[in-house]
Every structure is written in C-alpha cells, then in structure tokens.
Amino acid sequence: MAQFSPAFLDEVLARTDLAEVIGRHVELKRSGSNLMGLCPFHHEKSPSFSVSPDKQLYYCFGCGKGGGAFQFLMEHDGYAFPEAVEYLAEKAGIEIPRQAASDPGETERRKRAFELLSKVADVFVRQLAGEKGKVAREYLEYRKLPEAIIRDYKLGYAPAGYGFMEHCFGSDSRISAQLESIGLLFKGDRGYVDRFRDRLIFPIRDRRGKTVGFGGRILGDEKSAKYLNSPETPFFHKSDLLYGLAEHREEIRKRKLLLVVEGYMDVLALAAHGLPIGLAPLGTAIGERQILEILRLHDGPVFCFDGDRAGRQAAWRAL
Numbered sequence: 001m002a003q004f005s006p007a008f009l010d011e012v013l014a015r016t017d018l019a020e021v022i023g024r025h026v027e028l029k030r031s032g033s034n035l036m037g038l039c040p041f042h043h044e045k046s047p048s049f050s051v052s053p054d055k056q057l058y059y060c061f062g063c064g065k066g067g068g069a070f071q072f073l074m075e076h077d078g079y080a081f082p083e084a085v086e087y088l089a090e091k092a093g094i095e096i097p098r099q100a101a102s103d104p105g106e107t108e109r110r111k112r113a114f115e116l117l118s119k120v121a122d123v124f125v126r127q128l129a130g131e132k133g134k135v136a137r138e139y140l141e142y143r144k145l146p147e148a149i150i151r152d153y154k155l156g157y158a159p160a161g162y163g164f165m166e167h168c169f170g171s172d173s174r175i176s177a178q179l180e181s182i183g184l185l186f187k188g189d190r191g192y193v194d195r196f197r198d199r200l201i202f203p204i205r206d207r208r209g210k211t212v213g214f215g216g217r218i219l220g221d222e223k224s225a226k227y228l229n230s231p232e233t234p235f236f237h238k239s240d241l242l243y244g245l246a247e248h249r250e251e252i253r254k255r256k257l258l259l260v261v262e263g264y265m266d267v268l269a270l271a272a273h274g275l276p277i278g279l280a281p282l283g284t285a286i287g288e289r290q291i292l293e294i295l296r297l298h299d300g301p302v303f304c305f306d307g308d309r310a311g312r313q314a315a316w317r318a319l
Ligand SMILES: [Zn+2]
Pocket: 039, 040, 041, 042, 049, 060, 061, 062, 063, 064, 065
C-alpha cells in the first residue's frame, strides 16, 4: 500500500475545497460561518449536517459523523484511503510523489494498465459500430436497447476469430504481456489467444469510473459459456465490483431507490426505462463486500432477481 508523507497529505488538503467535494452530493446553504445541508449519512428532513470551510471539516449533529475530505470520500463513496488521496491529488493537479509508493514502479504500471484498458474499451466500441459488429447490433435491437444506452455505457463488440488484439495493438511482446496482465490475452499452445471472441462487450468500471475489466456475452456459438468476464487481475476483483455503480451512484442517492438485479442486461434495461438505479454483481453470487457497498449507498435496497430457481436461490443467499 502506498505511503504518503504528511507534507504531501497536507498539500492535497490545502488545495482541496471540502465544500466543493461535499457540495457535489449535498445541497449546502450558508448559515453563519458554516454551510448546512441534509446529512448524506442518515435520513432527515431538516438539515443538521454542517461543513466548516475555515476548518475544512464536516460534522453531523444528528448522527455524529464527521471528518475531513479524505474521511468523506471513504465514508460516503467507499474509497480506500490511498484512493481518496490519489483522487483528490489528481483533482488538484498535484503529482503523486513516486517514492511515495512502496514499489516505485507500481504507480506507473497501474497508470499504463488503466490507459490500455481504456484503449481496449474504445476499440471494442468501434467494432460494434463497424461492419463486423452487425450481429451484435442486431442482438441489441432485438433486446430493444436504445442507442443512447449503448453509447452511454460504451457497449462494444469483440469480433470472432483470433488475433484481434494483435491486429489492434501489434505483436510487441511487452504489449502482449501487458494485455495478458489485464486479462485480454491468455497463453495457449501456440502463443497468445484473445479472451473475448464474438462477444458483446460490457466494460466494467470501478467506483471511480475507470474501466477495470470486461464482461462479454456470446453471440454466435451457443456451446460456449453465455457470459465470460475478465479473469481476476490486480485491478479486477469480481467480488468487489458492481456493474452500474459508477454510473448510478448519484441517481441512487438522489432518488433513494436501489435495485439489485442479476445481470448486465437487466441493469441496462432498467436504465433504458428511466431507472438508472440498477446494480448487478458480475455473473457470480453476490458477496459480503458487495452487500456492504450496497448498504453504504442505500439502507433499503430491493433485490430483484429472475423468477427461476437460480434466481430464487440467489435472492435467498443475498438476504
Ligand atoms: Zn447525519
């Protein structure tokens, strides 16, 4: 885990406006030297949540939650401490000191991996729009998914056959190794193989909105698994992620509604019908960490699984 020097943390805080960080989630009104709003941590009708711009601290007189900017991101958005620090440093345009990380190469490697994941997401998007993407577009039409949803959630297509990654990114062994490390290639008997072939692609983002992996739905060959996800990588931990979290967090808070559904298509179908409040686990049974994430967002989530046997089992398990 990254170690940050006190001087660096001070600088990040000095260049952060707490009222702005909180103001994106809570409507704040001036009251004397403080700002007041409805507490995002408990339900209330009259504001008891105060933010002091002078002290750069928040405090709720109702539930007693309080702290500074790092604390707010951790409690409210579920960031880990280093994530909160990195997020605010990035926002303030402060370079994260290289020696701050226990492994100096680690920060750089992560950055490159995220860049590559984002590039891969883009090439899948272009494939969906292209000639080869026809079969995927037909499927989306059949599922009546509107263009706006396809665009906003950056759905894509991984073409059938082999060698697509090589075609896009070249055969340089370092690039191939990188693509392997983020789960897009795996080693077969005769070299690298594309993991996603002839699949509709759902990019999966972490809570900060960075693409960390992909889910793929089979289109042609019904013998293969219907859904395939990226394997576990340093960035992609299935049991930590929820599809739709980055996209829907704000709406869930605003509407005070949260629906947990089974799959990617359920999340998108809800959004297409004006309900961008769905979250789904990534093809696996919902686990403890995901439940905690859900309960941090909303204390009365509704679990809405399929009416079949598997769905009923999943619902009981979640309960
Ligand atoms: Zn409160």
